[in-house]
Amino acid sequence: MPALDPTVRHLYVHVPFCPTICPYCDFHVLTRRAGLVERYLQRVEEEAARLADTYRVDLDTVYIGGGTPSFLREAEMEALASSVRRHLGWGQVENTLEINPGTVSPARAAFWRDLGFDRASVGVQSLDDATLRFLGRQHDARQGREAVTTLADRGFRVSGDLITAVPGQPLESDIRGLVDLGVGHVSAYTLTIEPGTEFARRGVTVEEDDERVGFEQTEAQLTELGFTRYEISNYARPGEESRHNLAYWYGRTYLGLGPGAAGHYPAEGTEQRAEGLQHPTPLTLRRTNPHLHEWLMGTEGQTLPIDGGEYVTDALFMGLRLREGVNLADLSSRSGVNVRERYAEAMTVNIRRGLLTFDGHRLRATPQGWWVLNRVVTDFLEG
Template identity: 60%
Template sequence: MLNPVKHLYLHVPFCPTLCPYCDFHVLTRTSGMVEQYLQRICEEVQHQAALYPVDLKTVYFGGGTPSFLRDAEMVHLVESVRSGLGWGQEENTLEINPGTVTLERAALWKDLGFDRASVGVQSLNDTTLKFLGRQHNAQQACKAIEILLEVGFRVSGDLITAVPGQHLQEDIKGLSELGIDHISAYTLTIEEGTEFYRRGVQVREEDEREGFELTAELLTQQGFERYEISNYARPGAHSRHNLAYWTNQHYLGIGPGASGHYPTSRPNLLSQRITNPRLYDWLKMPFTERDIEDIAPADFVTDALFMGLRLKQGVDLALLTRQSGLDVLERYQEPLQKHLNKGLLTLQEGVLKATEEGKWVLNQIITDFLLRDAEDAEDSGA
């Protein structure tokens, strides 16, 4: 008997424009495409409901720009989810572009059952926003947050750091003073295939490091807790949905390009990651034809370490041993000791945490754990 899945991510791929730094699965809307998308979502919801027991605690509509959907389309989308899977009992988040917010629309989103807004502010400097290809200005961002707070949303603001010429102190101060209780601060990365990549835009490592450290320093001074590498919250305002990702819990992934982490009853596996194809294939391919990654115990451990070490609370190795059936301390003794000695990890009372320096090089740390698994697979002839 599978345990109920408690979290749902739904992907809305449509955007008003395509930002030059974005490498998510997004596209502008075309005639009839949203209607096809909405119909296919209904079908996928019913398919998922038939496969997995569900008792939703959190729902997250991400994108893309979910708030770009017209009011009737948003109503349709929410009703499709509610009818097939229910609704989150603890937290329901809608990603919002500042330029889509009006008092009437915010009230509708609240009435539909969303209680948390994740707003793509990115900066409060108009020059920086223009460089990032954003269609809103700083005044619109401030007004949008004001409206969302007035309607009763818990509000999180997204911030991009390490942007060439950015006045980061002003962005952080301005954002923290708007009355929001959560800030997600991500370093600008130039991904292959994006407009920035084609233009040859570069981000200097010293700017990345400065933004990484300065954001933590300034937001901590403003009363925010850094509970995850890139996420800061006032007391009680942590993102419950995102914590499900970072603690390696199961969640449904619905919509084109969406990925989910699912329970399975297959022997020798702990779970599966299933990823949907992009929109045009997603519209026509059977739901049984998806990219499926089987999660064996060793995969589960490295996933849990990679995500859990991003958290301030770290990873309880005794719990991870029980979950995976592997003795984590024994199996990964060599990479653990290496990074403990280097001061990149700490281990106290069975809880493994990344130090401040360790958070900066977390990918390198996890690579050593993966190499340990590769050696084991080679020894076993797999």
Template identity: 65%
Template sequence: MSSALPAVPLNSVAIQSPVTIRHAYIHVPFCPSICPYCDFHVLERRGDLVERYLARIEQEAQQLGGRYDIALDTLYLGGGTPSFLREGEMEQLTASLRRHIGWGRLENTLEVNPGTVSPARAAHWRGLGFDRASVGVQSLHDPTLKFLGRRHTAQAAREAVQQLLAAGFRVSGDLITAVAGQPLESDIAGLIALGVEHVSAYTLTIEPGTPFARQGVTVREEDEEAGFEQTEAHLTAAGFERYEISNYARSPQAQSRHNRAYWTGEYFLGLGPGGAGSYPGNPAMAKRPFRRTNPHLHQWLAGEQGEVESLSPEDVVTDALFMGLRLRDGLHLPTLSRRSGLDVQAQYAPVIAEQLRLGLLQLHGEHLRATPKGWWLLNRIVTAFLEHGEENNAG
């Protein structure tokens, strides 16, 4: 199991791991308003917080840049609403990142709220080096948007996508499904018609502590299942390929390269308040790989280091299963064995056999994949592997 470690200052002696980190996530917590379903670390803009945030990001980027071997393939600016930053603020942020950790060689994504887009702003972002936009459309039905607490209209979402495409962006559109009364087929058809190359479709989830949870909002299982099935049916009929549980692409080249890094267990930097990263240890010093999750804004601004979790070989396996089985292609068992130091196929043979018998997993040569039924029950599958690993350790 994961074991908490004391925080290690980022500017301490370099790890000098032989692994090159090729991906970076930067969290921008500021939003024009807070959606009632959102449980991310976000807050409304006020006072001098943005100025202090930008200064602290530069410090953090400098520390990470001096600590790791970094040659970025992808960079992802998420939130929050990164596109809510003003032009000068975005220039300062991107300059800090370029100066200390570099820029993505293959893909640089900006999360965009439709209400923040104009032709001039889209051109400005493109000029700064962003080439992919992930747009929080959520729906093209105004009553659904109102229920979700979104401030933009369906027409504003259409115009935002069109303006980003005109500026030269690769565009991904986000949809929320399983909302009562939502005309999902129309939402999907409208998004396809706009010309996006990628769609991320996520079921509305009611998380504890959110306004929706306090209001007693619920999601019916039949709506969740219908959304799951309709999204696949309509998008695949339009030529999109479902390459991950919730993600569809017009072509292999349109897949999210950055998110694939998460799903395939690659290391990545995590910057900003609430940002999480995955980092290599130093095998020569018997250091395990670890996760670092930054604290929330005010603690992060004060320089607190957040939570660090060392990963055991069994942790590496269960993390990889939870993420890798989300992919249509599944995961390659020999690669996972090399990464974890365990003979996965041998050590987990009983649980693999049981999941195969239940029809939740498939084994294609050396690739382990979830079936459609297994996608629905992914937590149950991973729990079975986790419990088996704990039993082995206890023995």
């Protein structure tokens, strides 16, 4: 890649509303209350207009996540999509909607498709009813299967989410069942117990051996079934990779719209340059919006200036998640940092440990390096 593109080509929209809160979830989500969605939609309209006035935008991808975006009523979803289109445009390459299986019907699938969504990320999580009950999911296995087939029948590219390392989970049949439904993409995430969640309060734990088995079994089985592990947690048939998520892993800029949404913005031409940030000439800016009630009041989010060195370590942390790794010449061009020279020691140490490989162009994590990637990147932060 050449120098950073000053045009923002990707948009993430956060919808915080859920019918119920899953016991493992630590995202910014809440149940809907009277009038709250209407206030949310009005604020989305205002924030979308401000983003359009501030940045040069020509969207390739739109991703509406949450929360449970598919929980929105049809008029609400139409208002949300209209605000995005009116101020920021629509993705020319891919437009994804996160969908809970319990919200799917043939009519709703056709409605979402008519709004311009072409990719569905479906929170199946498991196709085993006992596992779904343990996870606190409100849908059952039958609804999960029907949701995937209904969306595929309406022309969506379908990605299915799976949670692994769940006690008693029949992972092999979960994977086989999801693939048999015809999905082109699978996102497989290890069950993680985050502080403050219901699972943490109940003392639920995940054994490292179970994590490792799920990590390795998922790759082995999906590879055998024709999928490529193109990122630590993501598998795709050829051409079915998530274009939007690849933007994150490639270190590209993107807009974050909605409460709790994070964005990665070009520094050039933004009003923050005139507000005297700590670094007078940051390479990019990262901003995280406040949670819903502060966001509704117009409270500004936290903005962090990213210099060349910080950009490199962020790009390595994200890019080493990819099977293809990171092209160090391109990263040096984008950041203005000689990556091979500055991080020679960290590279050498981790190559010797068998956690990284380098072919003269691309730095890649090995399977063992993926397993301890946080530790690998820590060496670069300290370098």
